[in-house]
Amino acid sequence: MMPTISINDTQRLQLQPLEIPSRLLLGPGPSNAHPAVLQAMNTSPVGHLDPAFLALMDEIQSLLRYVWQTENPLTIAVSGTGSAAMEATIANATEPGDVVLIGVAGYFGHRLVDMAGRYGADVRTINKPWGQVFTLDELRTAVETHRPTILALVHAETSTGARQPLEGVGELCREFGTLLLVDTVTSLGGVPIFLDAWGVDLAYSCSQKGLGCSPGASPFTMSPRAVEKLQQRSTKVANWYLDMSLLSKYWGKERTYHHTAPINLYYGLREALRLVAEEGLANCWQRHQKNVEYLWEGLEDLGLSMHVEREYRLPTLTTVRIPAGVDGKAIAQQLLNEYNIEIGGGLGELAGQVWRVGLMGFNSRQESVDQLLAALRLVLPK
Amino acid sequence: MMPTISINDTQRLQLQPLEIPSRLLLGPGPSNAHPAVLQAMNTSPVGHLDPAFLALMDEIQSLLRYVWQTENPLTIAVSGTGSAAMEATIANATEPGDVVLIGVAGYFGHRLVDMAGRYGADVRTINKPWGQVFTLDELRTAVETHRPTILALVHAETSTGARQPLEGVGELCREFGTLLLVDTVTSLGGVPIFLDAWGVDLAYSCSQKGLGCSPGASPFTMSPRAVEKLQQRSTKVANWYLDMSLLSKYWGKERTYHHTAPINLYYGLREALRLVAEEGLANCWQRHQKNVEYLWEGLEDLGLSMHVEREYRLPTLTTVRIPAGVDGKAIAQQLLNEYNIEIGGGLGELAGQVWRVGLMGFNSRQESVDQLLAALRLVLPK
Numbered sequence: 042m043m044p045t046i047s048i049n050d051t052q053r054l055q056l057q058p059l060e061i062p063s064r065l066l067l068g069p070g071p072s073n074a075h076p077a078v079l080q081a082m083n084t085s086p087v088g089h090l091d092p093a094f095l096a097l098m099d100e101i102q103s104l105l106r107y108v109w110q111t112e113n114p115l116t117i118a119v120s121g122t123g124s125a126a127m128e129a130t131i132a133n134a135t136e137p138g139d140v141v142l143i144g145v146a147g148y149f150g151h152r153l154v155d156m157a158g159r160y161g162a163d164v165r166t167i168n169k170p171w172g173q174v175f176t177l178d179e180l181r182t183a184v185e186t187h188r189p190t191i192l193a194l195v196h197a198e199t200s201t202g203a204r205q206p207l208e209g210v211g212e213l214c215r216e217f218g219t220l221l222l223v224d225t226v227t228s229l230g231g232v233p234i235f236l237d238a239w240g241v242d243l244a245y246s247c248s249q250k251g252l253g254c255s256p257g258a259s260p261f262t263m264s265p266r267a268v269e270k271l272q273q274r275s276t277k278v279a280n281w282y283l284d285m286s287l288l289s290k291y292w293g294k295e296r297t298y299h300h301t302a303p304i305n306l307y308y309g310l311r312e313a314l315r316l317v318a319e320e321g322l323a324n325c326w327q328r329h330q331k332n333v334e335y336l337w338e339g340l341e342d343l344g345l346s347m348h349v350e351r352e353y354r355l356p357t358l359t360t361v362r363i364p365a366g367v368d369g370k371a372i373a374q375q376l377l378n379e380y381n382i383e384i385g386g387g388l389g390e391l392a393g394q395v396w397r398v399g400l401m402g403f404n405s406r407q408e409s410v411d412q413l414l415a416a417l418r419l420v421l422p423k
Numbered sequence: 424m425m426p427t428i429s430i431n432d433t434q435r436l437q438l439q440p441l442e443i444p445s446r447l448l449l450g451p452g453p454s455n456a457h458p459a460v461l462q463a464m465n466t467s468p469v470g471h472l473d474p475a476f477l478a479l480m481d482e483i484q485s486l487l488r489y490v491w492q493t494e495n496p497l498t499i500a501v502s503g504t505g506s507a508a509m510e511a512t513i514a515n516a517t518e519p520g521d522v523v524l525i526g527v528a529g530y531f532g533h534r535l536v537d538m539a540g541r542y543g544a545d546v547r548t549i550n551k552p553w554g555q556v557f558t559l560d561e562l563r564t565a566v567e568t569h570r571p572t573i574l575a576l577v578h579a580e581t582s583t584g585a586r587q588p589l590e591g592v593g594e595l596c597r598e599f600g601t602l603l604l605v606d607t608v609t610s611l612g613g614v615p616i617f618l619d620a621w622g623v624d625l626a627y628s629c630s631q632k633g634l635g636c637s638p639g640a641s642p643f644t645m646s647p648r649a650v651e652k653l654q655q656r657s658t659k660v661a662n663w664y665l666d667m668s669l670l671s672k673y674w675g676k677e678r679t680y681h682h683t684a685p686i687n688l689y690y691g692l693r694e695a696l697r698l699v700a701e702e703g704l705a706n707c708w709q710r711h712q713k714n715v716e717y718l719w720e721g722l723e724d725l726g727l728s729m730h731v732e733r734e735y736r737l738p739t740l741t742t743v744r745i746p747a748g749v750d751g752k753a754i755a756q757q758l759l760n761e762y763n764i765e766i767g768g769g770l771g772e773l774a775g776q777v778w779r780v781g782l783m784g785f786n787s788r789q790e791s792v793d794q795l796l797a798a799l800r801l802v803l804p805k
Contacts, residue, residue: 043473046492046617048492048704048705049489049492049494049619051494051703052486052489052494052701053486053490053499053700054482054485054489055700055704056700057692058694059463059479059694061466061475061476061479061690062469062473062475063467064467064469064473066468066469066470069790070683071468071470071686074466074687077440079464079466079593079687081441081547082464082465082687083461083462083465085443085445085455085456085461086448086455086637086638087444087448087765088446088448088450089447089453091444091446091759093444094443097441100436100438103434103436104434104436106433106689107431107432107433112433118787119694120507120639121510122682124472124664124681124683125502125503125507128662128663128664129608131605140489156663158659159661185445193672231427237431247683249468252639255686256683256684256685256686257639257640257685265662277540277541278579279542279661281510281537281541282503282507282510289727298671298770299506299633300504301506301629301631301638302504302505302527303638303639303688304453304631304637305461305464305638305688305691306639306685306687306688308441312440315436315438319437324429324436332531355712383469383470393589
């Protein structure tokens with residue numbers, strides 16, 4: 042059975058084992074995974090229908106409900122990064138022609154617009170300059186105008202560092218029979234979230250920010266109201282991999298095979314969630330808040346200012362204005378090359394105007410801030 | 424900024440660190456990852472735009488081309504498991520109304536039918552009993568009849584253990600202007616494959632079988648002919664996460680941010696591919712063939728027989744007929760619970776009729792076979 046075609050060795054690189062520099066990741070994500078998470082991932086995989094693995098899936102479901110403060114039965118991890126979980130909310134909740142109203146005040150609002158369009162939604166937007174947030178009155182006017190099937194908001198806009206308040210939005214949506222979809226990629230684990238109390242129907246997140254895990258297995262949740270809409274669809278979900286009507290049978294009692302899960306990432310996610318539960322949500326949120334305030338103070342001492350108004354600043358991600366005359370990109374490269382510290386640059390409207398500094402999960406520590414401030418002191422022009 | 428809503432601790436499980444039994448995974452996948460792969464994954468993540476990570480992506484691309492024997496520039500790893508890579512081929516190559524002809528002789532042929540339908544394809548099928556393969560003449564008749572835009576075949580049908588010969592199929596497709604799409608999930612790394620010599624235009628695979636990695640980062644490739652069709656689309660790819668017109672700009676020279684990659688899995692994949700390149704493809708294929716023949720011999724000595732005709736049997740996955748009167752499920756459970764060995768059961772047409780035994784990647788070793796045969800000798804009825 043051995044082939045007669047000869048093997049082409051052009052692309053056969055001869056490589057040494059992996060050598061990767063040790064970075065302190067203070068950009069918009071990923072952040073450094075907790076060492077215990079990496080340790081858990083270094084466990085030999087079992088099968089995706091192994092009783093030991095099914096028990097672990099149940100634990101992940103409970104702990105995701107805890108960190109999101111929801112009792113939604115359909116709360117799972119999607120087998121992809123945060124963008125896959127984002128697409129899962131859109132794919133499952135949207136049918137062609139549905140009016141989807143999206144709050145756009147940054148890069149990830151725009152991405153929701155792109156995604157919803159691909160699923161045939163009649164997309165409407167409300168817009169704000171990058172770094173600002175919507176008031177409840179503005180949202181009410183928009184919902185009254187567009188009467189959307191879904192209102193999609195970004196709780197923590199990773200491109201701007203702004204926190205969209207959600208109090209009252211769920212009630213507004215219920216008044217108009219609208220489902221509320223929320224991006225919590227940069228808030229879960231680091232910013233107070235109460236999905237059920239706030240009346241959120243669909244939410245997604247990632248593993249590599251506030252939860253301190255490695256990227257690739259991403260939180261997803263759907264309220265019973267949203268599940269009802271899924272069950273009443275007249276068309277199949279236009280995405281097989283992310284179809285919750287199939288996935289819920291693997292995560293639920295039926296345990297019907299759908300696809301092979303990223304086993305080792307689930308080991309890591311379970312450990313990351315275990316650590317958050319051990320610390321306690323209140324402590325975890327307070328730690329993020331305390332460390333970011335320490336960062337802001339230090340940055341102000343260096344003569345820098347923040348882009349977002351203090352009340353709406355995220356504890357997980359800060360946009361710092363690049364001073365006039367400073368080459369922001371060069372500074373970031375110097376931090377990476379000389380100090381092994383990663384920070385991010387601005388996107389879209391904020392390109393060239395801000396740095397993005399993340400303090401998330403395991404990296405939300407006083408030492409991280411001290412290390413960054415010390416390096417900044419050396420690289421910033423006097 | 425701390426919230427006034429009180430935290431609900433109902434779902435706050437208090438867990439111990441992970442304890443997972445050590446299994447020998449001889450089912451249809453995942454198999455055990457090579458220890459060096461797990462070690463590589465236990466490296467702190469860097470950013471997805473870090474120069475060190477971009478260099479690693481280039482290495483992955485070259486080595487994927489090597490194991491697939493292709494020079495396709497668009498050869499990448501998709502940030503999900505094999506099913507995501509499968510969906511990526513369909514999503515990128517299909518526009519609504521395209522005639523997609525699918526060879527169905529097992530579970531994964533059926534899955535392709537389901538997926539292609541979701542992307543609006545005009546799906547046609549040719550069918551064979553599970554465990555058989557299509558002849559070139561049968562394929563020619565079907566292509567002449569349906570004149571498809573895409574012909575999709577499963578090279579290694581994981582549900583049946585059959586290897587679909589591909590010699591001549593590429594020429595047939597070119598004759599009719601048809602793109603050839605091939606599932607190599609259970610063949611890559613373990614079964615001779617020559618994508619370019621065979622004229623394959625689209626292929627996908629997984630990391631956790633023949634490559635001996637952990638699941639979650641999955642090989643995908645597209646020939647220049649298939650890329651041309653992608654570039655000429657009149658509609659956006661109906662899947663944002665898997666859109667190659669965006670992803671190729673992250674994996675290509677532009678390095679445009681698309682989504683955060685599953686960094687640690689890419690560490691593992693790079694190591695797994697490095698090990699295959701070190702061993703050499705010819706050696707790797709021969710090892711799989713040698714060990715599976717040793718397995719077949721041992722199974723025959725136990726009085727068992729294989730489901731697939733010898734010529735078309737996969738070296739990576741064997742379907743073994745469950746003898747009359749034997750409770751196949753009970754035997755598999757006993758192997759798992761008493762001997763920590765996982766084997767798979769039958770799916771669909773073969774449910775209850777076969778066990779599925781995988782010898783893939785790191786697990787294709789004489790010791791694996793010996794361990795399984797010894798356990799089977801003890802649990803099979805005399």
